[in-house]
Amino acid sequence: MISTLLLSALLSLGNPGQDNPKFITPYEKGNGNQTATYDEAIGWYQQLDEAYEEVKMMPYGATDVGRPLHLVVVSTDKDFDPASIHQKNKRVLLIQNGIHPGEPEGIDATMMLVRDYLQDKKLRKQLDNVVLAIIPVYNIGGALNRNSHTRTNQNGPEEYGFRGNARNLDLNRDFIKTDSRNAQTFHQIFREWDPDVFMDNHTSNGADYQHVMTLIATQHNKLHPALAGYLNGKMVPTLYKGMEQDKFPMMPYMNHVGDTPEQGIIGFMESPRYATGYTALYHTIGFVPETHMLKPFKQRVQATYKLMENMIETVHHDADEIGKLRQQAKQQSLTQKQFAMDWKLDTTKVAKVPFLGYAAKYKPSEVSGHERLYYDRKEPYKTKLNYYDAFTPTITVEKPVAYIIPQAWREVIERLKLNKVEMQQLQRDTTITLDTYYITDYKTGQRPYEGHYLHTNVSVETKRMPRQFFKGDYVVYLNQPSNRFLVETLEPQAVDSYFNWNFFDSILMQKEYFSSYVFEDLAATYLKQNLELRQKLEARKKQDPEFAKSARAQLDFVYRNSPHYEYTYQMYPVGRLMQDVKLPL
Template identity: 60%
Template structure:
């Protein structure tokens, strides 16, 4: 009895919670499951008033998307945070749940901000937002084998979501419920900096961490200057001091990195390309697949901690640069749509690699590439990261989007585009595009047969629009988003993703034997058409031998040809 009494005196009323994450408990060998991750943040929410776990809309798995907000002064109201000039950093984890370093690093970092006083200073001017697991669906599809080239963890999630979509190709097209919910979060909070955590495939080298930054040449000048002159150098220096020296993402010019690295053009289908449309600087961390998992988690932790520290330090500078960029986009006239890498310009970057060599394959007997880890090197190599625009358009005063195209309108609304509906049927003087040429992929890509190399012929005319059609003026923060989705030539336009494929089909045609007489009358009574027909036959002698081709040419140049065929339905008011 005496022993029992003594134990009661020395035992607290409740045991302190176990703050070790599943990753730490496993000695760095495992990653948290989806439920373990969410439960951990629920525990943080209950223990600390500075942490709040929000539940947003559903994902394709039927489970909600969560957002963790860490605010030292316990302010979780977006409008209030903006008024108080806080900088917002959004970290997204688990878009590819087989690449889970960010999931575990963010859990540890969120805890340490609460429990380590020296870290809290980095949150004086910053509110940290964390999406614990974005691809909830893929995280639930746990396995040990789908990442054949990767060194751990013991088990992990799958790249595809519940609809087998790669969510890092879904930002513009927004097919998944995951992407729609992410857009809601992004547009509500409008972060200043965005980080998407990944693991790379590809060459072997010494670096644990490589990095993709928003392509600098796409950014407004104030943001470009801050990124290239201040933030990136500081991140590189800080990661060097943390013993995780960084290199740019390893996309090689030749077979091995020594030949040089190529910059990555993150079009809006990708996370950092989407965020750039709204003047949010984006980063994609890429830890190296062959490094031990615990090292990859530590490198991700170091990067995230450093990023928050830098944003806190540069809070005023970031606010100013972003304000200038937001103002500039309101009046910007010309918008680049497509880009090409300029291989005549290269910087030098310090790269820590292994010598690439060849030896006979034990499988095929043919020469195969391998990296000799006994032949490590550190040297400056070329980095080609300058892009030039190949297509530039002048924005219209406004777009007119017929209400019939509901899928497109829904995406515009989701992205906070300001629109007004015509109160009555209205005839407007507009510019219309006719699609004169395009190429289509032979295989599906993320649920679509993508178009590319679109050519258009503009035509000015009066056209009747109906009550309820949408008028969108380009004097708003979403200007760049509008141009890059509604101009069909843009690489990730809604046209290229197939949202307007119905206009590529004819709905009416002709019977040859009937139209023969009609065509003859058209040629007889329309000398300009006869001249066009003669010129066509001279320019296309092989097609001219086909009776069908002759009739088709005359039909397409006659009043009988339907005007909506190949006519892009979104009009431009100039």
């Protein structure tokens, strides 16, 4: 008969870390349906830091709720300097948890994962060339706002955090506009550690199906071609194969065309407001795991653990290849001339992906009496779905030599500094001839979105003109690692440009105007001196009867085409320097 002591030892081998009760996680102490609180998670990592020289937990900066944002680094050679780590040709895997604290699987799975990799020699070997950088809980304000009801569509845990942070911001929409202190601190972490691979753990909403895990990978059309080839051709297939072997067959994120998955699914085009859209600007391969909300919490935690395990193994195996491809992408982006600003789905390109679903059916609603959708779990099925994951650019711009940004736009300057953008300042007032955009059209949302009234469908007209700049204004050359970030934030037509996020809205309001009885005489004199404008005015009256009836409209026409009209109205203040000229820097 096996002794009680021996049996305990054998059991502990199946779950590394259980031999040290100090590092059993709050999740493991519970019933499989409980998640660690923020304080429990931070306290647990503090103890891990004290016990292992290979672990260092750093308070990096502020969050909106007043608690610091921590980064936990696991480095088996005890080197915690990001520059030194990259010089050693090690890969950095950044894992972020709790951006939506009601989706907490990553918080619990990562705690167990770190412990197991420290205590299991075989697993630990994979960290020889991989350093783990972990944000234990990103949305701290949301994590502290615990409840049991707001995740209506979700099966556990018993309590969880809230999606909005302390300012009720969805932090997964804040990576460009950076309204939160959380995002400001994230930029500091991200730019300092320059991760090669990024994971942001989530839980999905949507259809019901058999898969526990779905996955969003960085949209390959937005990555450098070399990285995109590796991602689609090797990395993603490896992860899918590993999860299949671990009995968690995976699907792409269920962004389906119709009400149910049968009509096909569309790849997620993440703009830079989202975590992986932002990280792609710096040639970091990003992933958003999305566990299925209706699966038991314990299964979701297990699936998240297994995916991170497969991710570490893949990054370890392909460490040199990932490093070389990223370096290639970084170098080539320095001289890249054209950048895409917006994209559309290419429906002519379609792949087939295996899918494990449940039959979608309809029955009368007990609430409304109308027909309602439900999924019949008694009728599982296996099929292949159309997968549309190719996007083509709709707007492309030529990269300027430099942007010149008047210092008055301090909110924009502050965000560039947070992203460690290299900038110089003019040392004296100077006139510079450069390209300037005029905003000719745009649409604005009628309801607020994350604290802003977003602009879309922006049209611009480019004018080459001399402009006065002042000592202290910023010159930002584009032969730097932040190229892509700069283009996607400073080009007004880009989806998540600072213009679209309302940082330049004051240019959209005219400041000066005219009184009709005063301008009448000036307009008449100006038309006598400008026969071409007179001809345009007469032509417009013939073409537009309403215009011909309105004396005010005709005066306005002359005003807008005269020197009296303010040239700064709808003039985008960021200048585009298209030729390299000597500036007083």
